[in-house]
Amino acid sequence: MINEVAIALCYLIYDQENPLEWTPDFLKAYHQTNPLQEKEIEILYYLIAARLCISVCQSAHASKTDPNNHYASVSEKSAWRLLKKWVGISPLEASNFFKRTLGLPLPDRPTVKEALHRRHQSISPILSVSYKNPIPVIGAAFQYMYDAAGNTILDAYNNIPHVGHSHPKVVEAGQRQMAKLNTNTRYLYDLLPQYAEQLLAKFPPSLSKVYFVNSGSAASDLAMRLAFAHTRSKNIMVMEHGYHGNTQISMDISDYKFSNKKGFGQKPNILKAPIPDTYLGKYQSNDGSAGKRYAQEAISLMEEFPEGIGAFITEPIVGCGGQVPLAKGYLKALYPAIRKQGGICISDEVQTGFGRMGDHFWGYEAQEVVPDMVILGKPMGNGHPMGAVVTTEEIAASFSKGVEFFSSFGGNPVSCAIGLSVLEVIEEEKLQENARMVGNYYTELFKSLQASHECIGDVRGSGLFLGVEIVEPGTKNPATQLAAWIKNELRERNILISTDGPHDNVLKTKPPLCFSKSNAKEVVDTIEDILKATV
Numbered sequence: 040m041i042n043e044v045a046i047a048l049c050y051l052i053y054d055q056e057n058p059l060e061w062t063p064d065f066l067k068a069y070h071q072t073n074p075l076q077e078k079e080i081e082i083l084y085y086l087i088a089a090r091l092c093i094s095v096c097q098s099a100h101a102s103k104t105d106p107n108n109h110y111a112s113v114s115e116k117s118a119w120r121l122l123k124k125w126v127g128i129s130p131l132e133a134s135n136f137f138k139r140t141l142g143l144p145l146p147d148r149p150t151v152k153e154a155l156h157r158r159h160q161s162i163s164p165i166l167s168v169s170y171k172n173p174i175p176v177i178g179a180a181f182q183y184m185y186d187a188a189g190n191t192i193l194d195a196y197n198n199i200p201h202v203g204h205s206h207p208k209v210v211e212a213g214q215r216q217m218a219k220l221n222t223n224t225r226y227l228y229d230l231l232p233q234y235a236e237q238l239l240a241k242f243p244p245s246l247s248k249v250y251f252v253n254s255g256s257a258a259s260d261l262a263m264r265l266a267f268a269h270t271r272s273k274n275i276m277v278m279e280h281g282y283h284g285n286t287q288i289s290m291d292i293s294d295y296k297f298s299n300k301k302g303f304g305q306k307p308n309i310l311k312a313p314i315p316d317t318y319l320g321k322y323q324s325n326d327g328s329a330g331k332r333y334a335q336e337a338i339s340l341m342e343e344f345p346e347g348i349g350a351f352i353t354e355p356i357v358g359c360g361g362q363v364p365l366a367k368g369y370l371k372a373l374y375p376a377i378r379k380q381g382g383i384c385i386s387d388e389v390q391t392g393f394g395r396m397g398d399h400f401w402g403y404e405a406q407e408v409v410p411d412m413v414i415l416g417k418p419m420g421n422g423h424p425m426g427a428v429v430t431t432e433e434i435a436a437s438f439s440k441g442v443e444f445f446s447s448f449g450g451n452p453v454s455c456a457i458g459l460s461v462l463e464v465i466e467e468e469k470l471q472e473n474a475r476m477v478g479n480y481y482t483e484l485f486k487s488l489q490a491s492h493e494c495i496g497d498v499r500g501s502g503l504f505l506g507v508e509i510v511e512p513g514t515k516n517p518a519t520q521l522a523a524w525i526k527n528e529l530r531e532r533n534i535l536i537s538t539d540g541p542h543d544n545v546l547k548t549k550p551p552l553c554f555s556k557s558n559a560k561e562v563v564d565t566i567e568d569i570l571k572a573t574v
Contacts, residue, residue, distance in 0.1 A: 041079040042086060045087045047065065048062055049090045066141060077138070080143060084133040084134060087125065091125065095115060095118050098118070099115075126183060129183075131177065132191065149175075169535075169537070172531065174530070180204055184535070192534070194551065197549075198504070200421055201395070201418030201421050202421055203553040208460050211460075213456060216452050216455075216456035231452070246429050247432050248432060248434075249428070249430075250444065252446045253448040253449050255387075256416070258415060269437035272346065275349060275352065277351075279311055312336070313337070314357055315329065315334075315363075315366035318508065325367065327368035329367070330367045334372035347381060348380065350384075351383075352385040353386070355386060355406065356390070358390050362505060362539065365406060385412040385413070386402065386403040394470055394552065395504050396474070397474040397478045411430065411434060412434065413429040414426075414427075415429065420461065421461050423457045426449070473554075474503045477556055482498060482500070484560060487563075494510060494512050494518055494521060505548050522538045526546065528569045
């Protein structure tokens with residue numbers, strides 16, 4: 040019976056701007072004659088979605104088997120349009136709307152205050168939550184998250200669900216493999232070399248060995264072990280404001296952590312290079328000369344450092360520095376000097392990799408260099424805990440002379456299946472191209488906003504990894520409170536971004552790669568509304 044309702048409603052709401060608003064009259068009339076059960080109402084949202092999926096699949100099949108049958112595809116555009124709109128409606132809101140229509144009781148939910156109190160009974164407050172008004176989330180799909188009040192929240196912030204929250208292909212790959220085999224790498228199974236081969240195919244030939252772990256932090260930790268095994272030097276040059284993870288070793292190489300007022304300070308084996316920032320830094324040209332001058336500064340510091348540098352690690356865009364791209368030509372000038380004195384070059388691609396930057400699959404490519412080691416994490420598993428270190432044959436050979444390396448969860452069959460599915464989705468859905476196209480549009484929208492609002496000092500980044508510097512009008516001084524206000528006002532309007540940088544005044548947006556131009560416009564239009572009301 041409820042299937043009949045779902046099919047009828049699909050046709051009723053096909054071309055409507057606000058589909059839920061067209062359902063009450065039909066539901067009331069049907070319910071009066073054929074009373075619907077509460078459990079039926081709770082699955083109606085999903086049945087409508089299933090019907091739309093069947094419709095677009097049938098249309099695709101018909102166009103393939105009988106291209107001249109135009110009748111079979113007449114409703115395809117409407118079905119796709121409604122399906123995309125349907126994902127933007129919270130399943131809970133739809134269920135509650137249907138229940139209110141029929142006078143059925145709504146579920147009780149704990150308040151945010153109650154949820155926080157329960158959390159802090161067993162979880163230390165040092166594990167922070169985002170926003171002044173924290174979000175009790177109950178689900179997510181693609182670029183949307185759904186809260187316990189039934190709100191749909193546009194996620195312009197979370198880069199971990201790289202190809203989209205709860206992507207069905209990724210979910211199915213994990214479920215299927217979990218039901219078949221999940222073990223560790225001491226056994227032989229095809230998925231391990233299969234995934235390793237597919238992943239390494241994304242790198243130049245010199246980067247031919249991969250070690251799998253279960254987080255970006257673990258990958259940073261392992262990278263330091265590999266570097267020491269190869270160079271026998273514990274001296275590491277790091278980037279100002281850089282961040283590489285939460286293990287002790289990764290915090291030791293993260294200026295963002297060790298220079299924090301609550302941190303443990305810079306260790307004697309750590310050399311910090313000034314961030315090559317062409318907006319706030321001393322060299323600000325965009326013709327490549329600034330990058331060379333920043334590189335020369337780093338080289339001079341390195342030459343004065345006792346016993347040389349064993350490794351240099353940086354992100355291509357320094358996230359915790361405020362989404363600061365390395366100045367053009369910086370790595371191209373610096374890498375040869377690192378190698379000349381026996382060191383190796385490491386690129387942390389945890390946030391910038393897998394096509395996020397649009398023009399390049401890996402962030403280091405924008406600098407026209409090839410590192411000796413690459414650190415991977417967050418996006419490679421779309422939320423499943425995965426990390427990896429990719430390196431050269433020579434460095435791997437040095438590491439092989441030491442004690443055995445083993446990770447209980449790194450490279451397990453479930454992780455490999457999920458990792459493969461992420462690579463496939465990026466290719467099948469052309470997500471790198473989407474990051475380039477939508478990212479360029481997003482950037483231009485922000486720059487247009489900048490032209491009419493002096494509090495926007497800089498717009499920077501690449502693809503779907505952008506930073507917007509909020510400043511006191513007419514200066515480059517950080518406007519931290521205004522940035523926080525914008526972030527929290529967006530949250531109240533069900534849009535998620537974050538703030539970062541040394542003064543926490545840079546709006547940071549790094550959404551799932553399925554983010555659309557209309558999503559980008561919604562974010563920027565809403566920021567404009569907030570600025571008009573507050574500045």
